[in-house]
Amino acid sequence: MAIWECIKQCGACCHLDPAERPDLEEYLLPEELELYLSMVGEGGWCVNFDHTTRECRIYANRPRFCRVETEVFQDMYGIEPEELNDFAIDCCRQQIEGVYGDRSLEILRFDSSVGL
Numbered sequence: 839m840a841i842w843e844c845i846k847q848c849g850a851c852c853h854l855d856p857a858e859r860p861d862l863e864e865y866l867l868p869e870e871l872e873l874y875l876s877m878v879g880e881g882g883w884c885v886n887f888d889h890t891t892r893e894c895r896i897y898a899n900r901p902r903f904c905r906v907e908t909e910v911f912q913d914m915y916g917i918e919p920e921e922l923n924d925f926a927i928d929c930c931r932q933q934i935e936g937v938y939g940d941r942s943l944e945i946l947r948f949d950s951s952v953g954l
């Protein structure tokens with residue numbers, strides 16, 4: 839069975855371009871949407887994303903919508919805890935393919951890490 843994990847030096851989910859996430863209003867609270875949009879920087883990347891290290895500069899204090907946690911996903915997307923693993927894997931694959939491509943090193947690393 840594949841088990842979700844966040845791989846190092848990926849950051850695909852830090853590409854926040856709202857054009858690629860048309861349903862933001864459906865799962866973000868109004869103040870979260872405002873915060874989200876304020877974080878969109880050059881090329882659609884989060885202003886807190888360090889492109890050199892491919893890490894979050896504010897990781898410990900990152901917003902709720904950046905966190906893959908049971909309560910967050912239940913609240914934002916209505917995902918039950920037992921569905922979280924598969925849902926998170928799908929989300930990451932979709933985001934990685936969109937940002938880096940379906941034959942990228944990142945998707946190969948992700949698939950290998952989660953056990954696909």
Ligand code: SF4
Pocket residue numbers: 843844845848849850851852906929930933934948
């Ligand atoms: S897309 Fe998934 S694997 Fe990549 S940084 Fe985000 S959570 Fe981690």
Ligand code: SF4
Pocket residue numbers: 851852853854877884885886887888893894895896897900901904
């Ligand atoms: S705050 Fe951090 S984790 Fe959230 S999108 Fe920006 S760089 Fe990524």
